[in-house]
Amino acid sequence: MEYTDYDTRLAAYGVITDGDRVLLAKLRFPEAGTWTLPGGGVEFDETVEQAVVREVREETGYESEVGALLGVRHHVVPAERRIHANGRPMKAVQVVFRATVVGGALRDEIDGSTDESRWLPIAELPHHRHGLLVPVALAWAGALTR
Template sequence: MEYTDYDTRLAAYAVVTEGDRVLLARLRFPESGPWTLPGGGVEFDETVEQAVVREVREETGLEARVGALLGVRHHVVPPERRMHAGARGRPMKAVQVVFRATIVGGELRDEVDGSTDEARWVPIAELPHHRHGLLVPIALGWAGALTR
């Protein structure tokens, strides 16, 4: 398949830990959905580092400073699993860039009218009891946060 035959979505995410807790945001879709790392799509006019700072602010109310690049993950979303109806009919390659980040200000709050509906510090030991996407344990592994 040629690159013109599918869509690509570039997204940036933050692994933010505080002691034995990780900062997560709950996706609104599908249903009241799974927990994920704060992050999301990179806008046309921003870098991945700028995107992760913006996304953490939008989804959690917290101000973040970007640290080390932890890893890049990609996966394919078949046409029938695309969230946006207008994009159906074309597969998508999702490219997820993950950074370590630290909180430098702000106050924790839930996002209003966005892609997430709740932000929370979740004990890492409790992750098996929370529905979450594959990126969460993969990125925590990259950050060395699952070995505590």
């Protein structure tokens, strides 16, 4: 398949830890109730680093600083599973950075793609529904080896 035959969605995420806790946001859609890293789609006029800062602020209330690139993950979403159906498959590209909180206060997002943000103990993740990106990114950050 040629690159012109599918859509690509570029998204950026931040891994923010505090001791043995990780900052996560609970999706309102597309997979309601699933915990994920703060992050999301990169706007046309911003860098992936700027997207992380914006998304962390929108979803958690925190101001953040972007650190090292941890990794890039991708997966294919078949046309029939897309939220915005257009008959084309989509390649989702997820760029993950280490990030740190530099200000702000924890709060939930209003009228966005998430409806709750929380610090969760990393050891408790098996007891919470979360996306595959969470353990992958935590492993990249070395946060699962504690």
